[in-house]
Amino acid sequence: MNNEQFNNRNVSEDGYYLVDIEDYPTAGWDKFKRVVKRTFRGELFVGLWVVLREMIVFNKHTISYPEEKMPIGPRYRAVHEMKRLWESDAERCIGCGLCEKICISNCIRIDTKIDENSRKEVSEYTINLGRCIFCGYCAEVCPELAITHGGEYENASDQREHFLIYEDMLTPIDKMKAGAQLEFEGFGAITPHEDERVKKTPLAY
Amino acid sequence: MDTAYLIETVIKVVVILLIFSALAGIGTYFERKVLAFMQRRLGPMYVGPYGLLQVAADGVKLFTKEDIIPTNVVGRIFKIAPVITAATAFMAAAAIPFLPSFTLFGYEVHPIVADINIGILYILGIMGVGLYGPLLGGMASANKFSLLSAARGAAVFISYEVVTGLSILAPIMMVGSLSLVDFNNYQIENGWIVFNMYGVGFVAFILFWIAAFAETGRTPFHLIANDHEIIDGFGTEYSGMRWGLFFIGEYANMFFISFVIPLLFLGGYGDGSFLGAMALLGKVAFFFFFFLWTRAAWPDVRPDQLMWLCWKVLMPIAVINVVIAGFLMMF
Numbered sequence: 198m199n200n201e202q203f204n205n206r207n208v209s210e211d212g213y214y215l216v217d218i219e220d221y222p223t224a225g226w227d228k229f230k231r232v233v234k235r236t237f238r239g240e241l242f243v244g245l246w247v248v249l250r251e252m253i254v255f256n257k258h259t260i261s262y263p264e265e266k267m268p269i270g271p272r273y274r275a276v277h278e279m280k281r282l283w284e285s286d287a288e289r290c291i292g293c294g295l296c297e298k299i300c301i302s303n304c305i306r307i308d309t310k311i312d313e314n315s316r317k318e319v320s321e322y323t324i325n326l327g328r329c330i331f332c333g334y335c336a337e338v339c340p341e342l343a344i345t346h347g348g349e350y351e352n353a354s355d356q357r358e359h360f361l362i363y364e365d366m367l368t369p370i371d372k373m374k375a376g377a378q379l380e381f382e383g384f385g386a387i388t389p390h391e392d393e394r395v396k397k398t399p400l401a402y
Numbered sequence: 403m404d405t406a407y408l409i410e411t412v413i414k415v416v417v418i419l420l421i422f423s424a425l426a427g428i429g430t431y432f433e434r435k436v437l438a439f440m441q442r443r444l445g446p447m448y449v450g451p452y453g454l455l456q457v458a459a460d461g462v463k464l465f466t467k468e469d470i471i472p473t474n475v476v477g478r479i480f481k482i483a484p485v486i487t488a489a490t491a492f493m494a495a496a497a498i499p500f501l502p503s504f505t506l507f508g509y510e511v512h513p514i515v516a517d518i519n520i521g522i523l524y525i526l527g528i529m530g531v532g533l534y535g536p537l538l539g540g541m542a543s544a545n546k547f548s549l550l551s552a553a554r555g556a557a558v559f560i561s562y563e564v565v566t567g568l569s570i571l572a573p574i575m576m577v578g579s580l581s582l583v584d585f586n587n588y589q590i591e592n593g594w595i596v597f598n599m600y601g602v603g604f605v606a607f608i609l610f611w612i613a614a615f616a617e618t619g620r621t622p623f624h625l626i627a628n629d630h631e632i633i634d635g636f637g638t639e640y641s642g643m644r645w646g647l648f649f650i651g652e653y654a655n656m657f658f659i660s661f662v663i664p665l666l667f668l669g670g671y672g673d674g675s676f677l678g679a680m681a682l683l684g685k686v687a688f689f690f691f692f693f694l695w696t697r698a699a700w701p702d703v704r705p706d707q708l709m710w711l712c713w714k715v716l717m718p719i720a721v722i723n724v725v726i727a728g729f730l731m732m733f
Binding site for chain 2: 232241244245247248249251252255256257258259261
């Protein structure tokens with residue numbers, strides 16, 4: 198399955214049409230004629246045939262969920278992810294705190310400090326998933342495309358407040374080295390031909 | 403009464419009880435599977451291979467669930483109502499010949515508990531008594547949905563019973579007996595009643611079939627316990643095995659009426675050969691399947707529509723049918 202069907206928004210072009218509905222009869226004779234017509238036209242058998250056909254054709258659209266999963270759209274907003282820079286594998290987050298400011302349900306908490314190299318460093322970053330409404334403002338406001346939404350929607354837990362810490366969200370370094378970091382397809386995302394242009398910083402060699 | 407007859411009858415009763423209680427459970431499995439397939443789903447899949455043990459799981463649940471008697475119900479009537487439904491369903495089976503008689507270890511077995519001479523009247527009467535289950539249960543429940551369901555039950559009951567009674571008058575006139583065994587024997591000689599007497603039998607068959615849907619409360623006339631209007635109707639306040647008894651009663655009724663229709667109209671078990679017995683079981687399977695089929699395909703009617711149908715359409719047709727049958731037999 199691909200994502201075509203999720204991206205198609207032009208539902209009106211797919212054979213939708215207005216159904217021609219007759220007026221309800223008011224006179225007794227017309228009502229009687231309608232009863233007779235409906236009785237002998239065999240409309241009930243049309244319904245019977247339709248369901249029997251579906252039973253014989255046996256084309257099931259059930260997805261046995263834990264074993265099979267639906268593909269989700271690239272812009273689906275599930276649990277957050279923190280990206281790394283392609284050039285240096287360093288963290289993209291610059292600790293600006295915009296996501297904490299814009300979060301309308303106050304579920305992001307960020308704390309920063311000046312590290313030994315006099316650079317601003319994120320010392321603490323948590324998202325309370327019990328409060329998060331997955332509105333996507335944090336991903337939208339992020340100037341570095343550091344925080345994005347991933348596709349992980351299975352976040353059942355045994356308590357209501359299920360926290361995410363920075364290390365959980367950050368792309369693992371081995372995944373980064375393998376070049377497997379998924380990019381958010383959206384406004385401001387890196388363009389597809391960015392691969393040829395990106396050069397690793399000398400430190401990464 | 404000699405002892406052998408007594409023992410034979412007791413064994414027959416026990417066998418019928420066991421088989422049809424089990425069939426009621428398996429019937430729910432088939433219903434869920436057939437409905438699922440018709441709606442392009444899979445149905446129960448996880449308990450056992452293809453969900454076959456789902457019946458056992460449901461049974462364990464029903465048997466072990468807490469039996470709750472709510473505070474404001476009329477206790478005694480509330481407790482007895484499910485028993486009425488289940489018991490009358492099985493009592494009605496006493497006059498149904500399930501198979502032709504066969505010989506087992508040199509002993510001739512008649513697979514009918516009591517071949518009484520008022521067979522079909524007894525069956526329909528006892529099935530009619532079965533409606534006291536929903537009626538009393540609904541009225542005793544102290545619940546508005548249950549009360550609505552009981553009121554509907556009474557309205558449905560007086561509507562369809564008229565059609566049931568009048569529609570089988572014509573076949574009874576043809577056969578001249580009320581025993582289902584006599585019905586079967588008549589059809590060996592004169593062909594199936596459906597095709598008899600220039601369509602009179604066919605009209606009676608259709609009318610009886612329609613009334614059977616109201617009798618068992620299946621989908622086009624499923625208004626006594628319509629989930630999307632009145633929750634579970636009379637069953638709303640019931641839990642555990644008391645609700646299970648309602649359920650067993652409903653499904654046993656479906657099986658028994660599926661036996662009665664072919665016995666009355668479609669030749670029954672024929673001449674009593676093995677093939678005839680299998681044919682009867684095939685017909686029963688079709689009628690049971692049809693109950694599930696319509697549930698997937700057809701919408702429910704409103705109570706007033708059912709009463710309109712029964713009183714203004716089906717009853718006149720049934721009366722005219724009887725009159726025509728009388729004229730045909732006279733001349």
